[in-house]
Amino acid sequence: MVKPLDYDHVVVAFSGGKDSTAAFLHLLDRNVPKDRIELWHHDIDGRDGSHLMDWPSTPAYCGAFARAFDVPLYFSWRIGGFEREMLRDSTPTAPVNWENPDGSLGQAGGKGPPGTRLRFPQVSADISVRWCSGYLKIDVGVIALRNQPRFLGKKTLFISGERAEESPCRARYKEFEMDRTSTDKRTVHRWRPIHAWREQQVWEIVRRHGINPHPAYRLGWGRLSCRACIFGQADQWASLKAIDPVGFSVLSEYEREFGFTIHRSKSIEEMAAMGRPFAGCANSQLIEEALDPNWNHPIILPEGSWQLPAGAFTKSGGPA
Secondary structure (H helix, E strand, O other), rough: OOOOOHEEEEEEEOOHHHHHHHHHHHHHHHHOHHHHHEEEEEOOOOOOOOOOOOOHHHHHHHHHHHHHHOOOOOEEEEEHHHHHOOOOEOOOOOOEEEEOOOOOOEOOOOOOOOOOOOOOOOOOOOOOHHHHHHHHHHHHHHHHHHOOOHHHHEEEEEEOOOOOHHHHHOOOOOOEEOOOOOOOOOEEEEEEOOOOOOOOHHHHHHHHHOOOOHHHHHHHOOOOOOOOOOOOHHHHHHHHHHHHHHHHHHHHHHHHHOOOOOOOOOOHHHHHOOOOHHHHHHHHHHHHHHOOOOOOOOOOOOOOOOOOOOOEEEEEEOOO
């Protein structure tokens, strides 16, 4: 059995979604002291003003979550985020920034060879094709961990919330293994504590702790992910078009400009036309909450007020 107390640092990759929330709450249920835990959130869109893919409310939601539980939260991001990486044209990938415990920013990377994308990541289980996960999440975390001296000579447990139920690809992940950042100078183990959990168990621990789910779930999205996740089903694209027609049109225009669609055979306009917006997309207050970059709502709900969000147990796109 994995013993988190055997480690100097317990890092939780925290998206604000149900699975990373469940992984964090599982630590509390196992009586892991909060002063041993830190949350890491990777900003998909970076810090340069673009909200092309991710929910504008997510960073503030994650910040409020960390304050509610009195645990530190550190942000990291690739400069320029998703949009800059997608628009690379004979240029290198941008460096990565991360927040240090003393409030300073670290930076590394960005020294690779020039390359060109000029297209969206494609729907694939292969992260070299579905480059958004690799370049904007996985590699960002790797760079941030490898370049912080505070992890040298220490044991770190890096926790992520992948579950076998999500896809055949994720079912093949190991629950516990040596992390790729581990060297003879730092020990890093990867633990996926809820890998064997069913979705029902995830929502049960969220309910038991009274956590206010991210508004994306209450709108009807089944996964937090990006609001414009490339794996989105027709109803998700119809919903995005309904709640943010301007943002949707920017994505659609990029498809026309590149001459490549996200889904290869259909444009997102065609996908949206095939679907129906989620019922929550008629709730203007909920839409405002999801698209607001500020967060002025409780994270822990009053006892007895928790409700299963509309997006729970719905079909959602994801790596297959």
